[in-house]
Amino acid sequence: MPDGSEKAEGGRPDKGVILCPVRGGHQSARTVDRSIELALERSAPLVFLYVVDVDFLGLATVARVKIMMDELSETGSFALSILADKARDRGVEDVRCVLREGNIQSVIRQVAREMNADCLVIGRPVYTPGTVHFATPEFERFLESLRADGIQLEGVE
Amino acid sequence: MGLASLCAPDTARAQEVPPVVLVGRAVNAQRMPIDGLQARLLADGEPIGQTCRTRADGWFVIELPGDAPLSGKLSLQLQRRHFESRTLEIDEASLRALRSGRAASLGYVTVARRRTAAFWITLLVFVFMMVLVGITAVHNALAALLGASALLATSALGHLFNPDLIVYGFGEAISSIDWNVVFLIMGMMIVIAVVEGTGVFRWLAFFAYKASGGKIWKLMLILMVLTAVSSAVLDNVTTMLLVAPITIRIALAMRIDPLTLLMPEVLAANAGGLSTMVGTPTNILIASYSGISFSDFLLNLTPGVLLALAGIAAYCLLRYRKHFAAAGAMSDELYERLKQGAVIAQPAHLKKAGWVGLGMLLLFILGELLHLPPAVIALMGATCLLAWIRPDIEEMIEAVDWTTLVFFITLFMVVGALQEVGLIDLLAQGVSYLVGSNRILAMLVLTWMAALISTVIPNIPFTATMLPVVGFLTASIPDADPQSLYFCLAVGSAMGGNGSLIGASANLVTAGIAERAGHPITFGHFFKLGFPALLVSVALAFAWLLIRYLAF
Structure with missing residues (x-):
């Protein structure tokens, strides 16, 4: 599967956006709320990003990547539509959803550049088996690299 | 399995004089059969007849030509890697049977285990493999592959230095796979x-x-x-x-x-x-x-x-x-999407x-x-x-x-x-x-x-x-x-x-x-x-x- 294949609503916004990479679960609730608040404060477009990755399969099986990608894409798309509805209900006018497949860090950086993101709202991930992208030191390095790209970071603990 | 296939005698001689047969069952300390043990008969310390290997059920059958020299002190030698070598003196009753041309049975013969260097290496490799699998540091397959490779490499290279480093041969490793x-x-x-x-x-x-x-x-x-x-x-x-x-x-x-x-x-x-x-x-x-x-x-x-x-x-x-009380009603849109x-x-x-x-x-x-x-x-x-x-x-x-x-x-x-x-x-x-x-x-x-x-x-x-x-x-x-x-x-x-x-x-x-x-x-x-x-x-x-x- 090529890195960064996209399924998105709408094209590239005219002005800088609030980008919120998110999984969509209850632990993302504060991150989502903060991104909605910022979008309302700045009257900026809000983009929810869901990245599909199946690295965790390496712990059990390597033969079902395609079917797992399909299932997680469907789940991600489902979660994004719920988040978009929530943001619209709260008054955000321009809400978009981007769903991509690939390495989480590369995809977030890529989408942030493409969307000309002014601000990236990101929560601190919880470690579970198979989550290798966001071990604490690596997460900090990742945030530093985004700051170096000139992206304002809004971290949500 | 027939006796002949276990230990082929010299056929021409065997036709002239009926062979004599010595049987027994090699077991370990838990009375479990030992497979692949070498068994041979010695007369006054000199080998006579052919060397046999025990079967999976531990039985061995030593077939000797009917005119084989059975005088002097007769003993049975059992040898196998990872076991103590054992030499067992043939008892009087069995000796009489063999000398009179009849079969003799030694019954169960216990052979003790020997803890060689290979034992400790295998233990170490196994523990290491289990730790790798347990902490999900690498994929299960890689952990087991590392384990098997380490054991085979130790056996293949270790014997150059010390025979006690041999865990098993490649053939034995392959035969342990349950296809x-x-x-x-x-x-x-x-x-x-x-x-x-x-x-x-x-x-x-x-x-x-x-x-x-x-x-x-x-x-x-x-x-x-x-x-x-x-x-x-x-x-x-x-x-x-x-x-x-x-x-x-x-x-x-x-x-x-x-x-x-x-x-x-x-x-x-x-x-x-x-x-x-x-x-x-x-x-x-x-x-x-x-x-x-x-x-x-x-x-x-x-x-x-x-x-x-x-x-x-x-x-x-x-x-x-x-x-259970927390569920909200599903929206029509989401229901349709699921459908x-x-x-x-x-x-x-x-x-x-x-x-x-x-x-x-x-x-x-x-x-x-x-x-x-x-x-x-x-x-x-x-x-x-x-x-x-x-x-x-x-x-x-x-x-x-x-x-x-x-x-x-x-x-x-x-x-x-x-x-x-x-x-x-x-x-x-x-x-x-x-x-x-x-x-x-x-x-x-x-x-x-x-x-x-x-x-x-x-x-x-x-x-x-x-x-x-x-x-x-x-x-x-x-x-x-x-x-x-x-x-x-x-x-x-x-x-x-x-x-x-x-x-x-x-x-x-x-x-x-x-x-x-x-x-x-x-x-x-x-x-x-x-x-x-x-x-x-x-x-x-x-x-x-x-x-x-x-x-x-």
């Missing part, structure tokens, strides 16, 4: 690959939601039954791969925590797989080693599995009771897979009568399905999880090394010391030991290691049913997977999927819910085994 298990798993993988592409699980889960009428407790129970039944036919990992994502979508649409449904599902999958021979890799291992048939698994374990599932269901209802996704993509494929699956089930049940090994049935089913459906063969080959097959192949090689150097004997001795000849105690110890150990180390290598130990206990406990102890191991190792996140591959896959959906399952979370479920389910399944083997 029945490997081909059975491969065949089942191909059949499952066809089924998983049909979208049947999306349809079933949506049907479960409709049948529940939006009540979470009802949905939880229906999904538990669905995963338990599926995992009895498919493997647990595949079941959870297919059921978990749609479960999360349903939970999101109902605005409930997906773990309320996911956790009971994975607990049910681990328990449900136990009821059939092909439901869990551990059952496949046990069936192949012990020869227990598909029907025996089904008849003797299903009642225990049903009891355990009822216990898990009651426990989950109790644990999640506060979540659109719940369509069987390839109905023709599903129908054909259903017929082939039914045929395989029938053959598994009749396999014993027809003398069809399970691996042959699985391969027949896979081939039949491929020929009937004609899918893209490359896609099907990709669907076979080769890493799992490499894991099994190399794991068998490592376990073969454990047997070769005497580690299994030592383990058998320890367990035997613990349980004595008390079969109830043996059942109790095996079940709970397997369950508790499987929470901290993956159950497949544990089961593979324990099989010869169970074989020994079955043979040594006087009134033990030939199957009961194997079933105890099956119950403990399968249900033990529920005790912790790393206890079963299905748990790790479910945690991975849940994390991708923003609902991480941590070690602590899984343990808090899973461990009590383990205690309940193992206790109930064990109670059934006691009833089954003590009351009937």
Whole structure:
């Protein structure tokens, strides 16, 4: 599967956006709320990003990547539509959803550049088996690299 | 096997004078037969006749020409790697028999184990492999491959320095692989690959939601039954791969925590797989080693599995009771979206897979009568399905999880090394010391030991290691049913997977999927819910085994 294949609503916004990479679960609730608040404060477009990755399969099986990608894409798309509805209900006018497949860090950086993101709202991930992208030191390095790209970071603990 | 094929005598001479025969059975300290032991007769310290090797059942037959010189002091020399060399003086009665041209039997001859450097190296490699697998530092297959390679390399290079460094030869390593298990798993993988592409699980889960009428407790129970039944036919990992994502979508649409449904599902999958021979890799291992048939698994374990599932269901209802009122009404839009996704993509494929699956089930049940090994049935089913459906063969080959097959192949090689150097004997001795000849105690110890150990180390290598130990206990406990102890191991190792996140591959896959959906399952979370479920389910399944083997 090529890195960064996209399924998105709408094209590239005219002005800088609030980008919120998110999984969509209850632990993302504060991150989502903060991104909605910022979008309302700045009257900026809000983009929810869901990245599909199946690295965790390496712990059990390597033969079902395609079917797992399909299932997680469907789940991600489902979660994004719920988040978009929530943001619209709260008054955000321009809400978009981007769903991509690939390495989480590369995809977030890529989408942030493409969307000309002014601000990236990101929560601190919880470690579970198979989550290798966001071990604490690596997460900090990742945030530093985004700051170096000139992206304002809004971290949500 | 005929005597002639064991030790071919000089045929021309043998025709003139009838040969004399000396037989015996070489056993270790636990009275388990020793395979491949060299046996030869010495007259006054000089070898006479040919050297024989003991068979798998420990018997050796030394055939001597009828006119062989049997004067002087006659002794039997037994030698094998990892055993003390033993020279046994032939007793007077046997000597008289041989000299008068009759056969003589030495009965059981005990040969003691010798702990060589290879013993300690194998122990070290095994512990290292288990740690790697346990902490999920590398893939299981890589850990087992490292173990097997290290043992083979030590044997191949070590003998240049010291013969005691030899664990086993390459041929012996290869012969320790149980190809029945490997081909059975491969065949089942191909059949499952066809089924998983049909979208049947999306349809079933949506049907479960409709049948529940939006009540979470009802949905939880229906999904538990669905995963338990599926995992009895498919493997647990595949079941959870297919059921978990749609479960999360349903939970999101109902605005409930997906773990309320996911956790009971994975607990049910681990328990449900136990009821059939092909439901869990551990059952496949046990069936192949012990020869227990598909029907025996089904008849003797299903009642225990049903009891355990009822216990898990009651426990989950109790644990999640506060979540049941939290469900919100599903919006029409989300309902429609779920409905659109719940369509069987390839109905023709599903129908054909259903017929082939039914045929395989029938053959598994009749396999014993027809003398069809399970691996042959699985391969027949896979081939039949491929020929009937004609899918893209490359896609099907990709669907076979080769890493799992490499894991099994190399794991068998490592376990073969454990047997070769005497580690299994030592383990058998320890367990035997613990349980004595008390079969109830043996059942109790095996079940709970397997369950508790499987929470901290993956159950497949544990089961593979324990099989010869169970074989020994079955043979040594006087009134033990030939199957009961194997079933105890099956119950403990399968249900033990529920005790912790790393206890079963299905748990790790479910945690991975849940994390991708923003609902991480941590070690602590899984343990808090899973461990009590383990205690309940193992206790109930064990109670059934006691009833089954003590009351009937």
